[in-house]
Amino acid sequence: MFFENVKLALKAMKGNKMRTILSLLGIIIGVASVITILNLGNSATGSITSSISSSGYNILYLSPGSGSRNTDTFNELFGQTLTENFEEIDTVMPTVSSSTRIRQGNEITSCQIMGVETDYGNNMDCELEYGSWFDYTDNIFKRQVVVLGSEIAESLFPACDAVGNYVSIFRNQSKRYLVVGVLAEKDSTLSTSYNTSIFIPYNTFAQRFQNVSSVGTYVITVAEGYDPVKVTDKLTEYLDNLVGSDNYSLMSSASLAEMASSITGTLSSFLAAIGGISLLVGGIGIMNIMLVSVAERTKEIGIRKALGAPPRIIKGQFLTEAITLTLTGGILGIGLGIGISRIVTGMAGWTFSVSLSACILSVAFSMAIGVFFGLYPAAKAAKMDPIESLNYE
Amino acid sequence: MTPLIYMQDICRYYVVGDSIVKALDGVSMKVYKKEFVAIMGPSGSGKSTMMNLIGCLDTPTSGKILIDGDDTQGMDETRLAYIRNRRIGFVFQQFNLLGKISALENVITPMLYTGGISSSERRERAEHALERVGLKERMKHLPNELSGGQKQRVAIARALVTRPSIILADEPTGALDTKTSDQIMELFNELNEEGNTIAIVTHNEEIGNSCRRQIRIRDGKLEEPDVL
Structure with missing residues (x-):
């Protein structure tokens, strides 16, 4: 039955090619933008992280501030103090x-x-x-x-x-x-x-x-086998006690890479949320077209009911149609999104990477949209009165 | 012998605005297995309502209907759909074929709702039914590529294919010319002789009189009450 429904759905979509494409546009654009954004976010993060870590992932930079206390603390012997106090610090x-x-x-x-x-x-x-x-x-x-x-x-x-x-x-x-x-x-x-x-x-x-x-600036190399981020945290605690947090700055590639990836992460989830909104709008478009489809096919629904289709199966038919519709949109959107991000990463000179989780998420989300926005039209079809719909012209 | 259709004191009232329209008002009748009956009456007599009730498309306001022994009272839409699928084969005046699928697929459709029939068996049974109505060679055609008589034959094949208790035909010749009408009525006759129970709803005297028994209805009541 499910297979028959998918076949019916594909037939209905083929029969109304223009309408199908137009109604899918919202989903296609939504999915494509989410995929593009997440892929670009991925690629950008990858590029930033790799360029930062290529510059010495295990190196920390400690710069004293200009306070008077610092002259006493941050002298040439301070390096020795650090290496003696921290086994994590190499030089x-x-x-x-x-x-x-x-x-x-x-x-x-x-x-x-x-x-x-x-x-x-x-x-x-x-x-x-x-x-x-x-x-x-x-x-x-x-x-x-x-x-x-x-x-x-x-x-x-x-x-x-x-x-x-x-x-x-x-x-x-x-x-x-x-x-x-x-x-x-x-x-x-x-x-x-x-x-x-x-x-x-x-x-x-x-x-x-x-x-x-x-x-x-003290250039500090972290000994092998230690996580530079953790060493940074430990050193920060030590320095805060020693001179106060305002009197020095401690930078590391590692913590900077972490910061960069968290910034691009926030940015891409924000942009993905915008993509999500366009998916929502696309979903409303799907609901609209499904309502039209149900109304148009009132007679068909009546015939099917007369032939003995229970409400559950009528509902299933239209729900399957909605899901097939959104899924098609989702897959087209993924293709478009990958294409766009491929072009953009090519132009920006980043390494192109496809976020698999984004693809899976988009497929799942577009199916969920199909279910959510298809449910009401499908329920409406299932509830139609058999006689009235049979006599509908 | 238990009747295939048993109607007792059936009333079907519609509320239209402030007034109540009594489409059927205390109808009792029986149809036995292998019968070939005509349900006749002028338009507005209540014969369509009767057909809807027998066909389980509608439920009565009061009274009792048994279809092949099953009391339809209080059945939900799913149960009624089940009865329609297993017990009733509909033939309509306007054929009511699904326009986007082939004749063969149209005949297969009711079996999709039966469940438990493999796709090869569905196909085999549909081809067999189309062969029976003489349309096997046109089974790949879409309905709009068929003539009126051919469409009605497909519809009859679709009604036959589920091996229903009764074939319920609503003005089956209403959209056909005289010659084609005769052919369709001949087909019904043959099917009846093969053991199918058939009820034809019509306002046409000639068509009605070509059936073996006539049940006449006027203003929501039977002209000659059936003896229960």
Whole structure:
């Protein structure tokens, strides 16, 4: 019987192609927008998360605020305090940074300058295109040596190898620095865009460049096997007790990724809700067309009743028709939605991913719409008086 | 022998505005197995009401109807539908075929509501019924591709196919020309001879008189009360 009903429904839909498509438009658009939104949300979250985590998922950035208490706490030895207190922390590297201009011959460019310790390059996975990172003695003796980011090197030394040449770095007056290394191209992280930065020894920076009273940013690497998010929470608690929550900021790729995915999550559920409303409107369209269909087929209902169809089966017939209708709309909508999100992700350069749960949800939801909005017209058909409907012209 | 149809003191009143219309007013009658009766009367006499009541499309205001021994009093729509499906085969003046499906599918339709008949058996029985009315070769046609007489034959096949207790025909020749009418009446005659019980509701004297027994109705009452 169910199979016969589906066949009947498909026949009825085929018989009124234009009407079927028009009445399904609401459902199709609703499902397509929900699918598009959820797929895009998925892809966007995926892209954001992967770009954040590519920049070092296990690295935290601790920046002291400018309060007077901080000078005492956040000194160069603070890193040691942290590594001693937290087994979860592998290394702590103090860094300082500023912006400056750098010149070679007639070429001048502005850049970020960072004072870092010798093992910074190693800890941050910085590969060198040419030369080498400065060593411990460079730091201890505050030598004027510099490692250039790839873009900086490219613009200052378009023709020749930078290593071994001198550049001038401005700070009130220009000082000459020996280029010892050039970085390979590297994706930016939260705090540093490597390609447009230059790196000098921490102590050189402290002495020659800026009167450093406290550390700029501690770059903390979380030891292997620990969840950076949990370590962030633990560290936050510790720092809140130590200096108060207003006097520092702690950032991590992990917690940022979490935040980003929760933002896109909220955004996509909000947009999905809007899609849901259009589905509701589509459902009302279905109810409307089903009422028309029931009225149009009063005679047929009368004949079927005369032939012995009980109310339950008449109801089933129209309910099946409504569900078949909305399900068709749902499937068309999923196809359209996947198509649209495919195009959009292609244009945005995100990785395309289909949210399977969204597809299942849409199918289930469009069926539920069929049941909900088909029930009243179907019940109306089932309740028709056999004689009146037989005599209906 | 228990009658197939047993009506006792049947009244069917309609409320129209402030007044009550007595469509049937105390009708009693019986139809036995293998009978071929005509229920006759001018329009407005109450014969359509009678047909609706026998066909379980309607229930009486008062009185008792037994269809093949089953008292229809107090039955809900589902039970009535069951009786219609198993016991009654309808033939209508306007054929009342479903227009979007083939003759064969039309004949299959009542068996869909019977349940417990496999699709191959449904098809076999429908083909057999269409063969009986001489339309086997046109069974794939849609109703609007058939002539009036052919449509009525399909309708008769549809009524036959469930092997009902009684075939109830409401003005079955009303929309047909004389020649076709005669052929249809001939078919009914044959079917009766094969053992089918048939009741034809008509206002046409000629048609009515070609049946074996006439039950005449006027103003909601039988002209010659049936002896119960």
